[in-house]
Amino acid sequence: MPGHVRGWAVGSALVIGICALFLPACLQPDAWLYPTYSPHSDLTVIHWPKVHLMTTHWRATGELPLWTPANLSGMPLAANQLAMRFYPPAWLLLLMPSGTGFNLFLALHLGWAGLGTWWLLRRVFRVDALPALLGGWTFALSGKLIAHMAGGHASLIAAAAWMPWAFGATSQLFDATSVRARLGWAVWAGLALAAQLATHMLIVLYTSYLLAAWALWQMFCSGRVEARRLGALVSALGVIPLSAFALGAAPLLPLIELWGYSNRALSLEEAGAYALTPLQLGVALFLPQSHAGHEAVAYLGLVPLVLAGWGLRRDDRRTWFLAGVVLIALLYALGRATPCFELVYRFAPGMASVRTPARALIVGALALAVLAALGGQRLVQGRIPWHSRVIPALAAVTTMSGGGLAALGRADRATLGLACLPLATVLTLGLAARGRWHASLAGLVLACLTWGDLVSFGYTLLRFIPAQEAFAPGAAAAEYLSRQPGLWRSYSPSYSLPPHVAARAGIQTADGVEPVHLERYDRFMELAGNYAHLPDVPAGHFSVTIPPFPPGRPLERAFRDVPPNLALLGLLNVTYVVSAFALPMDDLALLTQLEHVYIYRNHRALPRAWVLPTEVARPFLYPDIPTDWQPQLEALSRSAATWHSAMPHAVVIQEYQPDRIVLAARVERASVLVLSENWYPGWRAWVDDVPAEVRPVAGLLRGVPLEAGEHRVVLAYQPLSARIGIGISTMAGVGLLLFIALIGAPRLVSRPVLVGGKTPR
Numbered sequence: 001m002p003g004h005v006r007g008w009a010v011g012s013a014l015v016i017g018i019c020a021l022f023l024p025a026c027l028q029p030d031a032w033l034y035p036t037y038s039p040h041s042d043l044t045v046i047h048w049p050k051v052h053l054m055t056t057h058w059r060a061t062g063e064l065p066l067w068t069p070a071n072l073s074g075m076p077l078a079a080n081q082l083a084m085r086f087y088p089p090a091w092l093l094l095l096m097p098s099g100t101g102f103n104l105f106l107a108l109h110l111g112w113a114g115l116g117t118w119w120l121l122r123r124v125f126r127v128d129a130l131p132a133l134l135g136g137w138t139f140a141l142s143g144k145l146i147a148h149m150a151g152g153h154a155s156l157i158a159a160a161a162w163m164p165w166a167f168g169a170t171s172q173l174f175d176a177t178s179v180r181a182r183l184g185w186a187v188w189a190g191l192a193l194a195a196q197l198a199t200h201m202l203i204v205l206y207t208s209y210l211l212a213a214w215a216l217w218q219m220f221c222s223g224r225v226e227a228r229r230l231g232a233l234v235s236a237l238g239v240i241p242l243s244a245f246a247l248g249a250a251p252l253l254p255l256i257e258l259w260g261y262s263n264r265a266l267s268l269e270e271a272g273a274y275a276l277t278p279l280q281l282g283v284a285l286f287l288p289q290s291h292a293g294h295e296a297v298a299y300l301g302l303v304p305l306v307l308a309g310w311g312l313r314r315d316d317r318r319t320w321f322l323a324g325v326v327l328i329a330l331l332y333a334l335g336r337a338t339p340c341f342e343l344v345y346r347f348a349p350g351m352a353s354v355r356t357p358a359r360a361l362i363v364g365a366l367a368l369a370v371l372a373a374l375g376g377q378r379l380v381q382g383r384i385p386w387h388s389r390v391i392p393a394l395a396a397v398t399t400m401s402g403g404g405l406a407a408l409g410r411a412d413r414a415t416l417g418l419a420c421l422p423l424a425t426v427l428t429l430g431l432a433a434r435g436r437w438h439a440s441l442a443g444l445v446l447a448c449l450t451w452g453d454l455v456s457f458g459y460t461l462l463r464f465i466p467a468q469e470a471f472a473p474g475a476a477a478a479e480y481l482s483r484q485p486g487l488w489r490s491y492s493p494s495y496s497l498p499p500h501v502a503a504r505a506g507i508q509t510a511d512g513v514e515p516v517h518l519e520r521y522d523r524f525m526e527l528a529g530n531y532a533h534l535p536d537v538p539a540g541h542f543s544v545t546i547p548p549f550p551p552g553r554p555l556e557r558a559f560r561d562v563p564p565n566l567a568l569l570g571l572l573n574v575t576y577v578v579s580a581f582a583l584p585m586d587d588l589a590l591l592t593q594l595e596h597v598y599i600y601r602n603h604r605a606l607p608r609a610w611v612l613p614t615e616v617a618r619p620f621l622y623p624d625i626p627t628d629w630q631p632q633l634e635a636l637s638r639s640a641a642t643w644h645s646a647m648p649h650a651v652v653i654q655e656y657q658p659d660r661i662v663l664a665a666r667v668e669r670a671s672v673l674v675l676s677e678n679w680y681p682g683w684r685a686w687v688d689d690v691p692a693e694v695r696p697v698a699g700l701l702r703g704v705p706l707e708a709g710e711h712r713v714v715l716a717y718q719p720l721s722a723r724i725g726i727g728i729s730t731m732a733g734v735g736l737l738l739f740i741a742l743i744g745a746p747r748l749v750s751r752p753v754l755v756g757g758k759t760p761r
Contacts, residue, residue: 010129011115011118014114014136017141018110018114018137019107019111025103028464030099030466031103031465032466033149033462034150034462034470035462036460036463037150037290037291037294038151041152043154044471044498046514047102047155048500049500050077050080052503053065053658054077054083065657065658066085066254066682067659069658070509071503071514072510072514072517072521073489073572073678074680075517075518076680078250078251080516081155081197081199084154084198085251089158092104103464105154106149109158109160112161113140113157113160113164114136116165117132117135117136117138117140117370119165119168121370123172125370125373127380128380130440130446131374131375131376131377132373134304134373134446134447135369135373138304138365141451142362143288143299143454144298144300144362146457147294147297149462150294151294156199158195159196159204160362162196163196163207166207167207169185169192170189170215171214173185182233182236183239186237186240189244190239190244191243191247191736192207193207193248194247195248198251201255202356203362206359206363209348210325211240213321217321243732243736246728247729247733247736249725249728250725250728251725252725256721257682258516261519261680262519263517265519266354268336268342268345269336271352271353272335272341273356274355276296277337281333281334286398288414290461297461298358298361300361300364302425303372303422303425303453304368304369304372305368306425306426306429307425308372308375310375310378310379310429311374311375311377322367329364329367332344333361379429380439394426398422401419402419403415413457413460417453428445429446471501473498474496474497474498474578475501476597478502478505480591482505486607487573487608488573488605489508489510489573489574489575489676490502491509491510493529493558493562493577494558496556496578496580497509499513510525511546512545513545517546520699521700522546524568525547527568528571529562529564529565530565531547531548531562536553537550556580566603566605567604568633568634570605571636571698573608574605575601575602578597579600580597587604588602588603589603604637606637607644608656608676609663609673610640610673610674611647611667611706612639612671613669613672614671617639617672617674617703619632620635622698629698633698650667651664658717659717660715660716663713663714664713665713670708672704673706675702679694679696679702681719682721682722684717685713686713686714687711687713688711688712689712702715
């Protein structure tokens with residue numbers, strides 16, 4: 001078979017092997033990916049509501065919104081990377097906002113991750129097709145990556161898919177001999193980082209530090225860079241962050257603006273959440289379990305672990321670097337159990353704002369994939385050293401350990417894998433080293449073992465369920481509430497109305513699930529939900545959910561004895577309370593009980609917009625949170641209720657869209673129009689087509705000053721950060737196209753290297 005045909009055949013096998021994970025989805029229409037270890041998925045809870053909002057708004061107006069009113073009483077969508085608003089491949093979801101669309105999106109990005117690793121190995125590390133296939137499967141199908149995919153972390157998977165491309169482009173920059181070539185590879189690496197900026201900041205930080213460490217290693221430790229080239233290389237490397245910023249300015253600038261208002265000021269303890277203990281890490285590497293949850297999964301494959309040992313070479317300093325990356329990833333995953341985590345937290349810019357240290361194993365998976373492929377390359381070249389005592393001893397230990405655990409009653413995929421996979425790997429290596437098997441046959445067997453190793457574990461993490469099942473929780477309550485007239489919000493202290501079910505029914509909620517919240521909103525909901533005093537819900541701490549559910553207690557009963565503050569909820573236009581338990585409160589009227597869910601009407605609820613005379617509103621026109629915030633908020637609620645009763649028809653909402661609200665107001669004296677919407681910079685107002693100020697009310701709500709008379713008030717979300725960012729990214733995108741068309745970029749596919757049958761030795 002000609003070399004290039006063989007290369008393309010193996011490359012096709014790489015993609016087909018990755019797509020095999022999604023075969024069960026082909027057996028049912030509109031199947032939704034869910035984890036086997038949890039009844040919830042971020043795919044539906046976090047990602048789909050944003051896609052649904054953007055799709056609905058785009059079809060109605062031809063534009064994508066910058067703000068979402070769906071949950072948490074409104075959030076800036078432009079700053080939310082999980083929305084992937086500025087990520088062109090995610091626009092596929094606007095055409096297919098369904099389980100099938102997300103499955104295709106995830107499969108494409110796993111394939112992109114595998115192809116990126118394949119290209120990295122073929123172009124940079126010069127390995128043959130079969131070892132590159134093995135390496136591509138090792139990264140794209142690694143247990144850590146698939147566990148996060150199972151959890152529904154679509155944006156994380158998209159960001160991780162660009163990591164090998166960024167790493168490979170940076171590596172090619174050092175090998176380039178012309179200024180044009182170096183510039184091309186720098187721009188390509190910047191493009192990969194910009195794609196990550198539009199999807200997931202954690203992976204951006206991981207990739208950035210990986211590239212920085214690799215660049216320093218190449219310049220000062222590899223012995224390959226001459227001193228006279230350092231200046232040119234540093235200049236070319238500087239193009240990477242510049243191009244990444246220019247291309248990724250649209251999502252980055254709104255995110256920077258949000259950071260100053262967010263709840264991501266993490267303590268060392270909060271940043272170290274979901275770290276692994278040494279015992280957990282040791283077990284997870286060799287005995288993977290699907291029930292542990294995505295953060296606890298650390299499985300990178302037994303076959304790649306064995307092969308990586310042969311990938312290390314004393315005469316190849318690149319392998320030292322890769323081994324160091326794996327080691328640092330393992331140490332960092334242990335969190336505060338080692339000094340590594342605290343050093344990174346205190347001294348690495350940006351790392352104090354991210355948590356879940358075990359996710360660093362995604363970087364470790366890429367480094368391990370390269371080492372495993374290099375080990376496979378040594379086999380292909382016939383350079384595998386065979387130590388007759390060490391190798392059988394290793395196989396014996398793993399086989400006896402796995403077999404012993406199976407005999408003790410734990411005969412599952414983990415124990416059988418430990419018993420069989422290392423043994424099969426070392427037997428294959430031994431047969432090839434002794435000349436019993438041809439090296440190509442042994443390479444093919446090892447690639448198949450790697451695929452079987454990782455896919456068999458991947459299947460234990462994934463399940464595909466029909467849309468009816470995915471949207472079943474809370475469906476009866478959502479259907480009942482969707483028939484209620486007017487504009488209002490709901491609140492559930494028991495997660496009885498999941499975000500995706502609420503979004504499909506068009507219900508806006510004061511609760512919700514988001515990795516980044518507005519910090520002042522968190523503090524407000526601690527008062528409104530009345531849970532700040534609970535010992536296992538520490539006030540002021542970070543939480544993904546509102547309300548933050550205490551660990552170890554079921555959601556249905558966690559706040560059974562915690563009556564919410566109905567007056568404060570009423571400030572947010574919370575008209576309905578949906579609860580899994582009874583709430584016998586004077587100002588709550590039970591409307592119905594459906595499927596063990598109680599639906600109440602809050603008699604303290606205020607409308608979405610109301611007016612206060614200026615002299616009444618003046619004490620509440622402050623931007624910051626005072627120490628006596630709760631009394632101030634309750635005083636605002638009383639004043640608002642009094643004046644709304646006196647002027648019930650003073651405000652009429654004529655148009656309500658995510659980025660635009662139009663109101664008609666009639667007031668007899670100077671007043672302040674107050675909206676039960678989160679105040680945030682970027683909202684602009686016009687009163688009778690004249691620009692007006694949008695002022696914070698009680699440090700939380702939006703207010704617009706009005707003179708006496710009848711007015712038409714328009715509020716629009718037009719953040720300067722997004723406008724500048726979109727402008728910069730647009731110009732950078734046009735410049736990139738011109739660069740490709742007029743100057744040309746380095747070819748990413750070089751037939752003799754990428755798909756040829758022979759590679760430089």
